[in-house]
Amino acid sequence: MLGAGNMGTLSAWYLTRAGHAVTVIKDNASPMQEKTLCFPDGQRHSLNLPVRAPGQISTTIDHLIVAVKTPYSQVALPPIIQHLHAHTQLIRLQNGLGALDGLLPHGILPLEAVSTSAVKGQHPHHDIVAENTTWLGGHGEKPPWMNDLQNHWPNLVWTRDIRIPQWQKLVANAVINPLTALHDVPNGQIIDDPSLRLCAEKICMEADMVLQALNNDWPGQSLDNVLAVARATANNTSSMRADRQRGATTEIDAINGWIVRQADQLGIEAPENQAVVSALRRGSVAG
Numbered sequence: 113m114l115g116a117g118n119m120g121t122l123s124a125w126y127l128t129r130a131g132h133a134v135t136v137i138k139d140n141a142s143p144m145q146e147k148t149l150c151f152p153d154g155q156r157h158s159l160n161l162p163v164r165a166p167g168q169i170s171t172t173i174d175h176l177i178v179a180v181k182t183p184y185s186q187v188a189l190p191p192i193i194q195h196l197h198a199h200t201q202l203i204r205l206q207n208g209l210g211a212l213d214g215l216l217p218h219g220i221l222p223l224e225a226v227s228t229s230a231v232k233g234q235h236p237h238h239d240i241v242a243e244n245t246t247w248l249g250g251h252g253e254k255p256p257w258m259n260d261l262q263n264h265w266p267n268l269v270w271t272r273d274i275r276i277p278q279w280q281k282l283v284a285n286a287v288i289n290p291l292t293a294l295h296d297v298p299n300g301q302i303i304d305d306p307s308l309r310l311c312a313e314k315i316c317m318e319a320d321m322v323l324q325a326l327n328n329d330w331p332g333q334s335l336d337n338v339l340a341v342a343r344a345t346a347n348n349t350s351s352m353r354a355d356r357q358r359g360a361t362t363e364i365d366a367i368n369g370w371i372v373r374q375a376d377q378l379g380i381e382a383p384e385n386q387a388v389v390s391a392l393r394r395g396s397v398a399g
């Protein structure tokens with residue numbers, strides 16, 4: 113596993129429950145990570161994960177979970193690329209899209225995981241705030257290990273076409289993350305502040321045009337879903353707001369940046385998405 117942070121640790125917990133061994137790949141880390149997971153029902157569990165530096169890996173990697181935040185993919189993957197092969201089963205457990213483009217050896221088609229669960233905290237403590245649906249899907253048939261994993265991972269769903277849940281999450285992230293980050297407000301402010309709500313409408317409209325151009329079956333009308341997410345998480349701090357508050361690089365390039373790149377290729381205008389990408393790259397409040 114690359115990236116045993118909040119989501120990575122939760123997935124490692126379910127994987128170990130299903131009998132799989134999980135090794136964390138990380139440079140300059142102690143040989144064992146002792147994690148604590150706190151679940152919404154108050155249960156606390158310990159999880160010990162062995163750690164290897166990329167230089168200590170001597171075999172091929174047949175299964176890899178990538179759960180680093182998207183901007184770190186470019187640093188995390190190259191040191192282990194030589195251990196991947198055409199049949200490596202790679203699961204990308206990241207928000208946004210396109211973070212691994214151009215980084216993988218020819219032939220690897222990652223499975224994509226989209227999770228609506230929420231985990232907060234800092235190594236070694238990980239608070240599972242909500243256990244919701246996680247979709248896994250991509251190319252080909254359902255892998256043979258999936259049924260058993262579903263017995264241990266609550267609300268884990270296999271889908272042949274991951275695009276619909278992935279794009280729904282993308283649009284929610286494309287609205288809630290940059291607007292709450294730039295204005296340093298909790299998610300519910302998207303509903304309460306008319307100017308933010310107007311920005312939300314424009315971001316959704318542009319995203320729907322792009323997604324409809326990519327796939328005729330995209331239902332559009334994303335605003336209702338996005339506002340429902342903002343309402344359900346009204347008091348929460350989005351991950352991008354949290355990243356910005358601690359001066360960390362955000363995932364903007366994999367979220368609104370991906371929408372802008374698709375729009376450019378399709379000849380569609382996406383000025384509102386471009387504006388939040390530029391503002392977050394500058395680190396200033398969008399005008």
Ligand SMILES: NC(=O)c1ccc[n+]([C@@H]2O[C@H](COP(=O)([O-])OP(=O)(O)OC[C@H]3O[C@@H](n4cnc5c(N)ncnc54)[C@H](OP(=O)(O)O)[C@@H]3O)[C@@H](O)[C@H]2O)c1
Nearest residue numbers: 115116117118119120179180181182184188206207230231
């Ligand atoms: N957290 C959630 O609730 C949630 C929900 C749905 C989707 N997601 C998505 O899941 C992905 C991961 O998010 P997260 O919240 O789990 O992030 P996170 O807690 O920051 O975890 C990322 C992990 O990656 C590690 N890392 C960074 N650079 C690395 C490198 N070069 N090599 C190896 N490991 C490296 C970090 O280690 P250090 O801390 O030591 O740098 C950290 O353990 C993101 O795309 C996010 O959008 C998260």
